[in-house]
Every structure is written in structure tokens, then in C-alpha cells.
Amino acid sequence: MITTQSIADIRAQVKAWKQKGETVAFVPTMGNLHLGHITLVKEAKTRADHVVTSIFVNPMQFGQNEDLDAYPRTLADDQAALIEAGAELLFTPTPEIIYPKGMDAQTFVEVPGISDVLCGASRPGHFRGVATIVCKLFNIVQPDIALFGQKDFQQLLVIRTMVDDLSLPIEIVGVETIREDSGLAMSSRNGYLSAEQKAQAAQIKRTLDKMACSLKTAQSIEAVIAQGQIELEDVGFRNDYLDVRNANNFAVANGEDTELVILVAAYMGSTRLIDNLVVKLA
Numbered sequence: 001m002i003t004t005q006s007i008a009d010i011r012a013q014v015k016a017w018k019q020k021g022e023t024v025a026f027v028p029t030m031g032n033l034h035l036g037h038i039t040l041v042k043e044a045k046t047r048a049d050h051v052v053t054s055i056f057v058n059p060m061q062f063g064q065n066e067d068l069d070a071y072p073r074t075l076a077d078d079q080a081a082l083i084e085a086g087a088e089l090l091f092t093p094t095p096e097i098i099y100p101k102g103m104d105a106q107t108f109v110e111v112p113g114i115s116d117v118l119c120g121a122s123r124p125g126h127f128r129g130v131a132t133i134v135c136k137l138f139n140i141v142q143p144d145i146a147l148f149g150q151k152d153f154q155q156l157l158v159i160r161t162m163v164d165d166l167s168l169p170i171e172i173v174g175v176e177t178i179r180e181d182s183g184l185a186m187s188s189r190n191g192y193l194s195a196e197q198k199a200q201a202a203q204i205k206r207t208l209d210k211m212a213c214s215l216k217t218a219q220s221i222e223a224v225i226a227q228g229q230i231e232l233e234d235v236g237f238r239n240d241y242l243d244v245r246n247a248n249n250f251a252v253a254n255g256e257d258t259e260l261v262i263l264v265a266a267y268m269g270s271t272r273l274i275d276n277l278v279v280k281l282a
């Protein structure tokens with residue numbers, strides 16, 4: 001696997017592959033890779049001739065008081081895992097390479113509407129940072145397909161909308177959430193949790209499952225959310241949001257919807273965790 005910080009190197013390699021008529025899949029990440037990321041890379045291998053990945057802790061998507069500096073950086077381990085998974089090219093730019101004029105002087109991409117609710121409301125500017133970096137990385141790599149985790153459900157929707165709105169010729173593939181045996185969704189931020197907090201955090205999936213059952217038995221959405229909030233608070237979570245939306249258009253759910261998504265963000269200590277569950281009503 002070639003690791004490079006150079007945009008020109010990435011373009012030259014991808015161009016060489018494409019000239020041979022070969023296809024390219026792309027998996028962008030922020031590093032500190034776990035089985036969730038590796039599953040995306042392995043899935044990418046089954047869908048294209050070559051897999052390109054990136055590791056970039058994107059400062060534009062972090063707020064002032066968030067964990068940008070503390071975010072775990074584990075390049076050597078990540079490289080070993082990516083080689084094992086079959087990636088051939090790894091892009092590891094610095095912020096200066098990506099934002100040479102500085103972030104404030106940089107053109108940005110903003111997907112209206114869905115960028116302002118839930119995670120977007122709690123983290124103003126977050127999805128502008130996500131859309132801008134993903135658009136830039138797409139233009140650098142120029143992949144045929146790109147894979148993203150459904151764990152970041154709202155992010156996936158923002159990216160699908162951006163690709164659609166800007167007519168980008170890239171197929172977006174969502175990959176199911178990979179979980180610990182306890183049900184806790186794998187995340188680089190789980191490393192901030194103590195063993196005890198990690199055990200308590202497994203309550204998120206149990207609550208999502210229980211809420212899904214309650215929604216299927218036609219209980220009111222408001223009552224189901226209220227019960228879920230109590231369960232999470234009982235194990236020590238400070239809830240950011242717990243909401244039920246239409247899984248396809250992200251509108252606030254109503255009694256008519258048949259495909260719902262329960263979305264949660266909650267703090268265990270100072271660590272903010274997110275998760276979601278899609279619920280299909282018969």
C-alpha cells in the first residue's frame with residue numbers, strides 16, 4: 001500500500017488505473033481504525049478493482065470546544081490494518097495541504113435543511129465541514145464509488161444529498177453499523193470511555209431495540225421517545241437528542257410513515273456518542 005500526503009500522487013495513481021479501464025472505490029476516515037472502518041474497506045474491495053482510503057482529522061468539522069486535539073491518531077496501526085484489509089492507496093494530508101489559504105478563506109459546501117437539525121443543531125457548522133471535506137476528497141480521488149457507515153446516518157444523508165444536488169458522478173454506498181458484542185456501536189470515541197462507562201453505554205442499543213418494538217406495537221411516538229430518554233438517563237447518560245424521523249426524507253415522523261429511524265446522541269461523562277436504528281413497520 002502506498003501512503004502519500006500528495007494530491008498529485010493520488011491523481012496520478014487513480015488516472016493510471018482508470019486508463020486501464022479499472023474501477024476505484026474510496027473510503028474516507030479520520031483514522032484510529034476499528035472493525036467498522038475495516039468492514040467498509042472490505043466491502044469496497046468487493047465492489048471495485050482498487051480501494052483508496054484517506055485519514056484526515058478534518059478541523060473544519062470540529063467545533064471550538066470539541067476534541068480535535070485529543071482525537072486519537074494511530075497511523076502505524078491504521079496502515080497495518082488497511083494493508084490487511086486490501087487497501088492499495090492511503091491519502092494522509094495535513095490541514096495545510098487541504099486548506100492552504102486557511103479554513104475561513106476556503107470555499108465551502110453546505111447542504112441546506114438537514115445540516116441544521118439533530119447533530120447539526122448540536123454542532124453548528126459540523127455538516128458544512130463534512131460536506132466540504134468530502135467534496136474536496138471526491139475531487140482529489142475521483143472514485144467511482146464511495147462507502148460510508150450507516151452509524152453516521154445523518155452524515156450519510158448529507159453526503160447523498162450533496163452528491164445528488166451537485167450531480168457528482170459517484171455511487172454512494174451505506175454500510176451497516178458494526179457493533180461490539182455488547183451492542184455498543186464501534187467508534188473511535190469509545191476509547192475515551194472507562195470500562196464501567198463502556199458497559200453503561202451498551203444501554204443505547206438495548207434502548208433502541210426496545211423503542212423499535214414499541215413503535216411496531218403502535219405506541220405513540222412521543223411516549224416511546226419519553227420512555228427511551230428515561231432509560232438512558234437511568235444509566236448515567238446526559239441526553240443530547242433522541243428523535244424518530246422518516247428514514248427516507250428525515251422529516252419528523254408521523255403516524256403515516258412506514259420506514260422510521262430512531263436517532264440518538266448522548267453524553268457519557270464528557271464523551272458524546274451517537275447511534276441509530278432503522279425500523280420498518282409492516
Ligand code: AMP
Nearest residue numbers: 029030031036148149151152177178186
Ligand atoms: P470516522 O473515522 O469516524 O470519520 O468514520 C469513517 C467512516 O467509517 C464513516 O463513513 C463512518 O460512518 C464509518 N464508521 C464509523 N464507525 C462505524 C461502525 N461502527 N460501523 C460502520 N461504519 C462505521
